[in-house]
Amino acid sequence: MVQRILERGEIEALDHTSLPRLRLPELGGVFAPRAARLRELAAGKVAGIPVNPELSGYLLLMADMVSAQAETLATLNTSDAGLPDAATMERAQQHAMPPLAAFAPRGPAWRGILTTLLDKLDSVAARQIEISIVIAALRTMPVEELEALADAVIAQRIDGLNAAQAPFIAAALQVLWTYQASHLQQRQVPVLETGTLCPVCGSHPVASVIRIGGQSQGYRYLQCSLCSSEWHMVRVKCSCCEQNGKISYQGLGYLDAADDTAKGAAAPGNKANDPGKFARAETCDDCHGYRKIFNQEHDYNVEPLADDLASLTLDVLVCEAGYLRASVNPLLWLGNLA
Ligand SMILES: [Zn+2]
Ligand SMILES: [Zn+2]
Numbered sequence: 362m363v364q365r366i367l368e369r370g371e372i373e374a375l376d377h378t379s380l381p382r383l384r385l386p387e388l389g390g391v392f393a394p395r396a397a398r399l400r401e402l403a404a405g406k407v408a409g410i411p412v413n414p415e416l417s418g419y420l421l422l423m424a425d426m427v428s429a430q431a432e433t434l435a436t437l438n439t440s441d442a443g444l445p446d447a448a449t450m451e452r453a454q455q456h457a458m459p460p461l462a463a464f465a466p467r468g469p470a471w472r473g474i475l476t477t478l479l480d481k482l483d484s485v486a487a488r489q490i491e492i493s494i495v496i497a498a499l500r501t502m503p504v505e506e507l508e509a510l511a512d513a514v515i516a517q518r519i520d521g522l523n524a525a526q527a528p529f530i531a532a533a534l535q536v537l538w539t540y541q542a543s544h545l546q547q548r549q550v551p552v553l554e555t556g557t558l559c560p561v562c563g564s565h566p567v568a569s570v571i572r573i574g575g576q577s578q579g580y581r582y583l584q585c586s587l588c589s590s591e592w593h594m595v596r597v598k599c600s601c602c603e604q605n606g607k608i609s610y611q612g613l614g615y616l617d618a619a620d621d622t623a624k625g626a627a628a629p630g631n632k633a634n635d636p637g638k639f640a641r642a643e644t645c646d647d648c649h650g651y652r653k654i655f656n657q658e659h660d661y662n663v664e665p666l667a668d669d670l671a672s673l674t675l676d677v678l679v680c681e682a683g684y685l686r687a688s689v690n691p692l693l694w695l696g697n698l699a
Contacts, residue, residue: 381576383550383560386543386589392431392536398664399424402671409639409660410672411613420671422485422492423692426532427667429481433474434536442540443470450549457551459563461541463515463534463587472507475499475533495525515587517565517689524694531586531691538562538588556594556603559585565688568665569600569643569654581654584665586691599645600652601687607646610654611682612637613675633658640672642679651684666690 401407403420412420445453445460453460479496486493499507507530513522514530542561553560566583570591573579582591583600598605639659644651653672657663670690680686689695 380580380593381547382552382593383547384572384577384582384591385545385547385550385561386539388434388540388543389431391539391589392427392434394662395664395667396424396427396431398662398667399427399671401662402667407660407662407668407671408636410668411674412671413674416671416673419693420667422489423528423670425482425485426528426692429478429485430532430536432481433477433533434540436477437474437536437540439544441470441473442537443468444541444544454549454551457553459553459559459561460545460549460551461538461562461588463538463562463564467508467511471511471533471537472504474536475507475529478529478533478536491525495529499526499529514691515564519689519694522694527694528692535587535589535691542585542588542590550590556592556598557583557600559583559588559590560592561585561590562588564588566600566652567688567690568652568669569594570663570665571596571654571656571658573657573661583652586666586688599648599650600643601650602645602648604645604647609644609646610641611644611651611675611679612641613672613678635659639663640668640675642675642684644679644682644684649684650687651679652687666692 398407399420402410402412403417403424405412405417450460452458453462479500482492482496486496502510510522510526510530511534512518514527514534545561550560553563558565562585564585564587567586569581569583571579571581572591581594581596583594584591594600597608599608636659639656641654641656642651643654653665653669653675655663655665655668670692673693676686
């Protein structure tokens with residue numbers, strides 16, 4: 362009997378099942394846990410990320426926003442969210458392009474989502490006059506202005522962008538893209554040539570996370586700032602320029618030049634649940650950019666976007682050391698902090 366030899370493509374397919382290259386979002390798995398995490402962070406209950414009182418007010422406000430995102434997501438169905446058609450999916454496969462490309466022409470669905478989101482924030486607006494002003498402005502904004510705002514948010518063009526309005530626009534777009542991404546199958550998402558952009562929508566990642574458990578044990582994923590998908594990238598590699606020669610890690614209050622490869626895991630002092638090792642910035646002296654990396658081994662409840670937002674102190678430290686933040690946090694639109 363002749364044993365059948367696997368074709369090249371089949372071998373690659375096997376490889377992909379042993380290491381999940383992509384973690385697509387689940388409908389209930391993004392916004393509700395993120396809102397809960399933001400409330401924990403605001404209350405100072407996350408040992409690895411100390412939060413000062415000024416920031417905790419903002420985190421609570423964003424927790425309300427993210428809760429409203431969860432409620433809005435639950436109202437969507439496949440007809441009003443407009444899933445991509447078969448031709449779009451096929452074109453994405455043929456050209457190794459993201460199937461939910463953020464830069465492609467957009468339908469009006471996201472504006473309906475924004476309206477629902479703003480409605481769900483009514484009780485927050487009633488408590489906070491500043492928020493009610495922003496919401497009122499967004500409600501009466503002409504369509505062309507809203508679309509221009511959405512373009513700027515998707516392209517992460519900070520210059521000229523209204524920093525108070527941007528998180529609301531980003532939140533509405535996130536709801537739509539997360540809904541759509543949750544309806545994809547991994548095999549529908551091609552492998553892109555670049556590892557630094559989301560293979561589902563082509564957006565920048567917000568932060569890295571080293572996952573634990575199951576097949577993802579010890580692997581680093583980048584979390585998409587728009588569609589909430591997570592894709593695999595090897596550790597000790599720059600998530601901005603993909604170089605790996607001049608990577609360092611900086612935590613809150615100490616500079617750790619050593620790499621964080623798995624070999625360190627068994628070393629004394631690197632046991633699990635060490636808050637000092639949870640949140641770090643991965644800096645690169647090739648491009649002078651950085652992104653944060655959170656290690657689930659040291660905090661099981663890690664949530665990359667929320668943890669990135671709450672660890673603003675780390676941004677200040679790393680920017681003062683001369684590194685540039687690689688991409689924005691969709692819920693906080695600031696320029697360089699140095
Ligand atoms: Zn994405
Ligand atoms: Zn780099």
